[in-house]
Amino acid sequence: MSQNFLDHIKSLLPYAEVHLIYKNKAYAKVPKEYWIDSAKKLKSAGFTLLSFVSGIDRLNSIEVIYACRKPEGNGLVIVGTIIDRNNPRIPSLITVWEGALWHERETFDLLGIYFEGNPDMRRILLPDEWVGHPLRKDYKW
Amino acid sequence: MGITDLFQDLKIKIINPRYLPFIDKLLIWGRRNSLWLLVLGIKCCTIEDIMVPGAANYDFERFGVLPRNSPRQCDLMIISGPITQKLARPIKVLYEQMAEPRYVIATGECSICGGPWKGMYSIIDGVDQIIPVDVYIPGCPPKPEALLEGIIKLEEKILKGEIRKKFLPKTGIPKIKEDWRS
Numbered sequence: 001m002s003q004n005f006l007d008h009i010k011s012l013l014p015y016a017e018v019h020l021i022y023k024n025k026a027y028a029k030v031p032k033e034y035w036i037d038s039a040k041k042l043k044s045a046g047f048t049l050l051s052f053v054s055g056i057d058r059l060n061s062i063e064v065i066y067a068c069r070k071p072e073g074n075g076l077v078i079v080g081t082i083i084d085r086n087n088p089r090i091p092s093l094i095t096v097w098e099g100a101l102w103h104e105r106e107t108f109d110l111l112g113i114y115f116e117g118n119p120d121m122r123r124i125l126l127p128d129e130w131v132g133h134p135l136r137k138d139y140k141w
Numbered sequence: 142m143g144i145t146d147l148f149q150d151l152k153i154k155i156i157n158p159r160y161l162p163f164i165d166k167l168l169i170w171g172r173r174n175s176l177w178l179l180v181l182g183i184k185c186c187t188i189e190d191i192m193v194p195g196a197a198n199y200d201f202e203r204f205g206v207l208p209r210n211s212p213r214q215c216d217l218m219i220i221s222g223p224i225t226q227k228l229a230r231p232i233k234v235l236y237e238q239m240a241e242p243r244y245v246i247a248t249g250e251c252s253i254c255g256g257p258w259k260g261m262y263s264i265i266d267g268v269d270q271i272i273p274v275d276v277y278i279p280g281c282p283p284k285p286e287a288l289l290e291g292i293i294k295l296e297e298k299i300l301k302g303e304i305r306k307k308f309l310p311k312t313g314i315p316k317i318k319e320d321w322r323s
Contacts, residue, residue, distance in 0.1 A: 126263060127227050134262050141262035 009077060012041050016079075025076040032081050032090070039066070039079070039096040046070045047077055053093060053103035055111040056080075057137045062088050064113055066100075083113070092117035110135040172216070172242065173299045174205040176292065179215040179239065181232075184222025186249040189282040191219060199285045204292050212238040217295075219288075220274075223251035223258050224265045236272045244299075246291055248278040256281065 002023045009018050009026045016028040016038065030038045047068040056063040065080040083090055092115040093100040104115040105124040112133035115121065123130060132139055178201075182191060194201040195208060209215050212235050224232060236243065247268050250256035255266035268274060275298065278291040 125225075125227065127230075130226075139262075 005075060008045075012045050013038050013079075021078075024074055025078075027078045027080065030079055030081050032083060035064075035079075035081055036091050036093070036096065039068075039093055042068055042077055042079070043096055046072065047075065050093070050097040050099055050103070051076070053100055053107055055107050055113050055135075057085075057111065057135065058082075059085075059137060061085050062111065062113060064088075064090050064107070066093060066103075068097075088113040089116055091115070094118055109133070112136065169300060169302065173296045176204070176206050176217040176244065176295070177209045177215045178206045179212055179218045179235065180208045180210055181218060181235065182221065183224070183228070184251065186221035186251070186282040189285060190221050190248045190278075190288045194285045194288050199289060201289060201292060204289070204296065206292060213240060215239050216243055218243065218245045218272075220245065220247045220252040220268045221249060221282075223256060224268050224271070225263050226265065227263075229265055229271050232268070233271050244276075244295055245272055245274045246276045246278060246288075246295065247274045248280070248283055248288060248291070250279065250281050253277050253279060 002020055005024045006018060006020050006026060009028060010016075013028050013030060013034075015034050016030045018026055018028045020026055028038070047070050049069040049071055051067040051069055053064070053066045055065065061082050062085050063080050063082050065078055067076060067078045069076050081090070088111075090113060092104060094104070094115075094117060101118065101120060102124060104118050105120065105122060107113050108115065108118075108121055109123040109125050110133055122128065126134070134141070178191070180191065191208070193199060194206075206217065216239070218236060218239065220232070236245070245268075247253050251258065251264075252268045255261070255264055258264040259266050265271065276291045276295045278287050280287055283291075
């Protein structure tokens, strides 16, 4: 069953490097150009529920991730892409899932990743005049 | 704070001055028995300190604590959770909107000193840095009996006239501009 799931994800995202995390949970690393394309393909394949959008500070780069679930059939795919740490910009997922609005605001607030195309790119958890992004590993307070 | 001082300030001579201490005591007694509570839930202590004592088992309405929704009608504010930098400003505005005399109870470790988040970048270490606090109730969370004990202590304080004139601390909220609403 897990091999079927892995093959299914690999056929959906041929440009991605897919690893199986657990039975029906997979991690796919995609190039930056296919960020929106992977979301559209996964959504049309039944992964209609966006769980979260987040990011990881890897010190010399930043990884943006999103996770989407399949309500019928119980599957989870985490898609990640590596972007530049000094100028972290990525297209917004709001064209695919409208619910990505607040997730992207939170990621912008805590990690400083700018989502191009998001209409409301303000801080959400911290006050507007805050300086810095607290979840970056070199943040000092 | 008493009505005697108020009448002397305004130079009102309608009432015979020898009745004024009695009216003062009556007013303090009335204040003690009508501590209307601002419904302000911040975090998990709210369940233990506002919802549970408000329900039938403990029923803090026996002590005159009646939950109200508007800060203009309230005398008592229960701070029940850690105060983030962003929440500090609405809390201060709510406190200023409440009518004098106003009382504040801080319940739980988070609102007293920051609790497990003490020293964190977005948490204020204790609510007494932004508004004055009358009664502290420690615990994580305190039991509903502890809240009732705190309310009784506050009522004793009011009855003895130990509530001093309120002041806002000079330090204010760190890292925050004054004109935050613009």
